[in-house]
Amino acid sequence: MNDQGKSHRPMVPTKPPNQVRQPRTAEVVEGRGLAKENAGQQNTHRTQRRARVPSELEGVRQAARRNKGEKFTALFHHVTVERLREAFMNLNKKAAAGSDGVTWEQYQAKLEENLQGLHRRLHQGAYRAKPSRRVYIPKTDGQQRPLAVAALEDKIVQRAVVEVLNAIYEGDFLGFSYGFRPGRGAHQALDALACGLRRKKMNFVFDADVRGFYESIDHAWMMKFVEHRIADKRVLRLIQKWLSTGVMENGTLTECEDGAPQGATVSPLLANIYLHYVLDLWAQQWRKRTARGEMIITRYADDFIVGFQYRDDAERFRQELQERMKQFSLELHPDKTRLIEFGRYAAGNRQRAGLAAPETFNFLGFTHICGTTREGRFWVHRRTIQKRMTAKLHELKSELRRRWHQPIPEQGRWLQQVVQGYFGYHGVPGNERRLRSFRDQVTRLWLRTLRRRSQRDKTTWAQMGRLHRRWLPQVRWYHPWPEERFDARSKARTG
DSSP states (O other): OOOTTTOOTTTSOOOOOOOTTOHHHHHHHTTSOOOOOOTTOOOOOSSHHHHTTGGGGHHHHHHHHHOTTOOBOOOGGGOOHHHHHHHHHTSOTTOOOOTTOOOHHHHHHTHHHHHHHHHHHHHHTOOOOOOEEEEEEEOTTSOEEEEEEOOHHHHHHHHHHHHHHHHHHTTTSOTTBOTTOTTOOHHHHHHHHHHHHHHSOOOEEEEEEBTTHHHHOOHHHHHHHHHTTBOOHHHHHHHHHHHHSOEEETTEEEOOSSOOOTTOTTHHHHHHHHHIIIIIHHHHHHHHHTOSSOEEEEEETTEEEEEESSHHHHHHHHHHHHHHHHHTTOOBOTTTOEEEEOSTTHHHHHHHTTOOSOOOEEETTEEEEEEEOTTSOEEEEEEEOHHHHHHHHHHHHHHHHHTTTSOHHHHHHHHHHHHHHHHHHHOOTTOHHHHHHHHHHHHHHHHHHHHTTOTTOOOOHHHHHHHHHHHSOOOOOSSOOHHHHHHHHHHHHHO
8 A cells, every 4th residue: 555656645645544533643654733622523532530541442442453463352341331421322322222212311310320231131142132213304306315323322322342353454454444433523624635646647537336235235244354353253143143133114014134233323434444344455456556657545434436547547447346346345435436537637638639628527525626726736625515505505594494583593593503513514715605605695594594584574685794704604615625634744754
């Protein structure tokens, strides 16, 4: 991966071992300064007592670093009552109940008794995973995404086991993998991609989409991959249970012979393990041994972008990747997988050939566009995907109708939180126009709602302007320029 002449150092630098629950480690790996914590990232150091929990895994972490081929035969004893308690406290209190119907508040009422009983059942072999409850959430394309809501105790055990397994796998996963890893997030992946496209000799982008990834995971291969590092039979049995328990929908139990339950706490880690062996290690070797020119990779869960210097490298990679994925029951989506001309010379080359401007591609909520700075240097512009913004506005419109008769200050406080959260993700440099458009359209929706509350309502634009300034956050950047995260850390390390 760090082969001279073919490695993209900003994307996959020499990788020191990551440490679970230490966000700084991932930042060091990427050669950049410490970024702000992702919204929603769990804070595991709430108290001094809880801060000691991860340290118990330091021996496992060190052993995993020293020997990449070592199998761990004794891990289950790390699933302690204290770790189960930590897992419970980090669950979303307002999350929907699973098939057991137990909520966070109900379980907390007799927390110590429940945790002691759960711990005893786990270590006596009496624990039984319950089927997940099937729910559907809307997608931006109008379709429904099936999710599996696990029972509360299954969530607790899964989170505790993931904590233990992360101590091993965070030292194994490669630097270009960003999804669902401690201390990493979508914006780190976006920054890495932007820097790679700008700083390397990229002329082509392979925009890949795996068709129905979570539903296509082969259980036999999944267990083989896990067994490369895990030999504790109790942990292996738990993983097998979670994969095959099935889902409950309208009172009917559907068994799962393939796939991982999307929405389960353990599924992101299992997905990363599966793609680590199917894609990451293979792509790493392919770049070293086969690619003629420079090549970059950025993967976030099952979404990944690969950049190439030469077209023949890209076409060969695509063909061989398709063949490899077939071996593991995966398939690239034929309609959503594209090879496009994208890079610093793409616009000029296409203009000379009499073609239109370079195509764009979407990744992690942003449309990536070939552009230039005011000085004429190549730049990758990032804009909020229009469909995503439209879908969010439709959601806001429906919610405003539900809050029709709430007092204006109450509506304002709610809208303030919504817009703040939206800006917190989409507030990247260069995206100001889309942010401003979103804010203005929220204002129009709010005005329309106020005017429809009563036939006598005569709210004017001047009055709305004051509400707009009072409650809606100002448009600004919430994230630095991509290079700042990389260069700040690089200077700190060499200084």
